[in-house]
Amino acid sequence: ILDVEKVSEIAHEHGIPLLIDSTFTTPYLCKPFDLGADIVFHSATKFLSGHGVVIGGLLVDGGKFDWIRSGKFPTLTEPYDGFHGLNFAEEFGPAAYITRARKEGARDFGACMSATTAFYVLQGLETLPLRMEKHVSNTRKIVEFLTSHSAVDWVSYPELPEHPDYELTKRQLPKGAGAVFAFGVKGGRQAGHQLISKLKLFSHLANVGDAKSLVIHPASTTHHRMDAQALEAAGISEGLVRLSVGLEDPDDLISDLNAGLKASQRNL
Template sequence: MTEGREKGFETLQIHAGAQPDPTTGARQTPIYQTTSFVFRDADHAARLFNLEEVGYIYSRLTNPTISVLQDRMAALEGGVGAVCCASGHAAQIMALFPLMGPGLNVVSSSRLYGGTVTQFSQSFKRFGWEARLVDFDDFDAVRAAIDENTRALFCEVINNPGGSITDIEAIAKIADEAGIPLIADNTGATPYLCRPIDFGATIVVHAMTKYMTGNGTAMGGAIIDSGKFDWSASDKFPSLSQPEPAYHGLKFHETFGPLAYTFFGIAIGLRDLGMVLNPQAAHYTLLGLETLSLRMQRHVENAVKVATWLENDDRVEYVTYAGLESSPYYKVMQRISPRGAGGLFTFALKNGYDACVKFVDSLDMFSHVANFGDARSLVIHPASTTHRQLSPEQLKAADAGPNIVRLSIGLEDPEDIIADLDQALTKATA
């Protein structure tokens, strides 16, 4: 790509990180489906393993197809580097891995995907980590939850399932006051609608499985580093600021500067946790990214039409879409995510749990799946599926009560989407 002016989003989503294949001239990034790479000689191998030279060793660590995806994700989010891994849940573990240790905690929003709540509140205990879930709309509560053992704040930009918006600009200021990073999950917004780093986030994570791929074919996660955090400003982050025994005392922050967190994620995170993304999944995601902006525009347009129709239907108690002027998050959305509130939201049925189940079973065009962000419209009843491990209190905090249905609005004709919802509502409330 030519040097000079900063490239637009639509250009970056197609070109960032990629060049025609130097050997064959192939224009699309090839799938390098190989486990390992031949070294030039013994000295070359030693330099790679000592982190003295960047290159390819083994596909658990680095792979040319995945490298293009990492560069593109970093470019789209405005970061200095990225690490791609096997899933969104893997990305969450890997994002916290350099920061945490036994007895330490992360303060997290209570409005999270149900699987994330379970991962944070249950599985983290196996590492000796603590997750403190609080309402991130209550800034005083966030501050009160932070103590000397807190190593990060964590939130979703557009919350799953309710679609509410986190004021990441305000939360980032709280993180700065405490001298800790803010990790923002941008899965629901994508960098086309919001770039959390522009609002002060230190690290961005993604489940690329959703909108980034956009076709429901590949799992994947990503961690993007802003490169702006001073890991040596305190003794809170020894993995990055202190000598690393596995690399003969190398100090990641001292050696790699703004790329310290990214290099740690590859050299230690992928090396030891092994949460590797496969090259074919990276290829599918790269194909999806080429149309991200076009798809997100249509997701938003359709979601506004569908949410407005639902809000005016007497069979519906309320709609949570932040793109509606009636939403308490509408003004935050205009500031944080001015291109729209995405395609994910919930609505409450007046007839409760049984009506929700009947509604889901009565839909024809919507697919009943545990995913969102596809080109096709998707539906699920969180309380009986994605959030069923949560307590009643956690369900309420996550906006996933028994009378709630989650919709992921796709790219179909909006009149067809509404017609399907209408007939299902009729059957569910008869």
């Protein structure tokens, strides 16, 4: 968990804006502008739209960062060759960055959201608070279940007192620490593989923030080419399993995980 207040103070002492990826918390759990962030971005593919049916994102400028005073961003504060000599700060003031991001992005990459995608994101936003409450309450129940399971080595969720960011989380994320977290299954790579092969309710997918619960075991899927040493160096143990907890009945999710954990320990 990033201490946004502290990092924003350090950034501002050095004339640097702080950009925060708030995808996992959404504006429901955290408002980074209130903590000193200058620009916030989200993958709307995840919780904002909430149903795993779109790809989209957004960039929000708090409008407070003084690009001219910072003096570190000449392509915003001096005539910019990439945009016919336009001086974005002179022309748009505090909106220099967001204007350039939008104009240059649209011009060079042709980024334009389809109407259907925009509709899904807006539709999802209407239920964001209800969904986030349920994502968090389901997650808490699953974390509690996993922490006392004999096939589980460790659980990393910042609401657990043993997590190094526990105090910060209580302060910064009082409504909950979200629905994406990792745990370690005993028995490493083989156990992780056996676990995800057994799960029925959890979809085996690399996405997060869907209404459906999702699971991934990097050592046997996305990172299967890496040996134990390379995984360790990347901070991923062989037994690490990531969950994105959805909106299903928590008892059903726990029962699915229980069956998976039992299967994970066979023939080790």
